[in-house]
Amino acid sequence: MSSRPTLILGSTSRYRRELLERLRLPFITVSPQVDETPLSGEAPAALACRLALAKAQAVAEQHPGAIVIGSDQVADVDGEPIGKPGTHERAVTQLQRMSGRTITFQTAVAVVRGDTQFAQTLLAPVHVRFRTLSDAEIEFYLRTEEPYDCAGSAKCETLGITLLDAIDSDDPTALIGLPLIRTSQLLRAAGLNPLEGAAP
Template identity: 55%
Template sequence: MTTGSKLVLASTSRYRRELLSRLRLPFEVLAPNVDETPLPGETPSATALRLSVLKAQAAAETHRDALIIGSDQVLMLGAEQLGKPGDYERAFAQLKKMQNRAMVFHTALTLLNSRTGSRQTRDVPTVVHVRPLTDAQIDAYLKKEEPYDCAGSAKSEALGIALMERMESADPTALIGLPLMALTEMLAHEGVDVLTWPAT
């Protein structure tokens, strides 16, 4: 980051804030106002990528000299898109449907330099295979975890890992919502080495 520039996370997700804090870089958080409705005929990957770009662009309107991070995640179970359940009943229904099946999380990342207009984007997919689950196990998990603000109702960074048989991904942080390996590479292209920042 050049002198005077900022790192901005265009997201309201506490999970993304927690992930970004792992890199130990100073950053600001901005809530982007973006319509997240998929477009007709749009693939899940295209939806996630488009929304990550829109979130970064929304933040750029008020941050003209910043590196802006936009991210979005779309969860697919077969041909069905699953969102955040919001309550116990919907979460139970999601997990009941997901058990003994594989689902795909498309986690898109955009890094936008609002000063130069340079933009990097990437989709980091994660395939998660869910174990066979009994109703009692689903009920116990939901009462312990209450993952109602999490797409698919399963938090891999907490007890939700017990629901999963295996996962396939190039970056384990992608599943939580922000692919830090990809972000580290993107930041390096903008001259930010997270290991040596701040420069001495």
């Protein structure tokens, strides 16, 4: 009987941890220690894919027998990558810029398994239509939610949903930060089926 490989989430994000818990697989989390600075001229989708894979590879190098998940999300505003605001002022600027517009959140997931040389990445773009927001609405939302660790300041799982008119995605958890349909697809390809445990 084959043993179940260790599953590692290469992330310290509590949002991704809570999402992965939905698959009911035992896993641990490890900080990937990856420089997330965009390359010159790098498109948002390419940045998200590169960082997701880099995070998974960084952890897999330390745990070669494990299956490692890496993920990254970048907001795409006019082709410019917009990440986590970090501060209230930057969050205000981000939301003012996205007000009344449709923004694509590029969410990438990668799975790496060092002992079999498996390494694949999938992209789950999410198209988000923001309402036209008043400065007072932006201020109230930010003071209430403090979403400074969320790409584009959009925390849709709570009050942030009221900022939006529509979300268009074929992977419902992608906007929160980990597209579970694609994650499950990659886990199966790497040899771990959430519905079966370790694949033969």
